[in-house]
Amino acid sequence: MTTSECSSSIKGTIAVIDDDQEIVDLVKNMLEVEGHQVITFGNSVAALDALRARRPALIILDIRMPGMDGMEFLRRLRLVSEVPVVFLTGKLDEADELLGLKLGADDFLRKPFSQRVLVERVRTVLRRSRSSDTSAPGDSVIERGHLRMDKQRHNCSWKGKRVILTVTEFRLLETLASRPGVIKSRDELKEVACEEPVAVADRTIDSHVKRLRKKFRAVDATFDRIEALYGVGYRFRD
Secondary structure (H helix, E strand, O other), X not given: OOHHHHOOOOOOEEEEEOOOHHHXXXXXXXXXXXXXXXXXXXXXXXHHHHOOOOOOOEXXXXXXXXXXXXXXXXXXXXXXXXOOEEEEEOOOOHXXXXXXXXXXXXXXXXXXXXXXXXXXXXXXXXXXXXXXXXXXXXXXXXXXXXXXXXXXXXXXXXXXXXXXXXXXXXXXHHHHHHOOOOOEXXXXXXXXXXXXXXXXXXXXXXXXXXXXXXXXHHHOOOOOOEEEEOOOXXXXXX
16 A cells, blocks of 8 residues: 555544355444444455555454455465454464464454454553553654664654554564563563453464564575574564
8 A cells, every 4th residue: 555545544444354254244233333443345356456545543353255256365465465354264274373373363262252342352452552642742753783673653654664563562562672682572572462361372473473584584584683582582682
């Protein structure tokens, strides 16, 4: 998405993409009761085209869909946008979850689901997404050597080259870079990745960190600042 397209984002609008109309109607009604604006799509091909012009605050997406499945949709979406994505799916094995995380998914929710859990997951992801907007001006920029993070603009760069991060990736890197050299356990990073008391596996954190490293190494093959300490956690090297 271009800058002009991103500026047309409607704060609070949620896109729901699923080929099951009953699920679409159910999720739409749940979210509208909570005060959200909701736009819906019955297939991912139409959604991808439409969302280039109207960027939502969050996308809720099924994995198993005809034409173009949710994984391929996310892969294409991540080429142009880092809008938060929550997968809503009836069948989720470990391979699907790991692939989704590698592609940049922010959360997963299995069908059937409760209204309360859906609403809380949406609230958590949106809060993470908007948290940078409430940073105090003096605290909005982190600079650590070649790393520069602007929390208010959700911009990240390494050696002057932009690195596009998802909301969760940005929060994890911010946590590590805020205190270089200090080890953050996986449990501490889980709290950053998901503020609500829901289960987050160690492999979820590992997958996010692996993707972070991959993105930085795409602009600098020598990047080695995110260090793993076996059995302990991660730290941002001085």
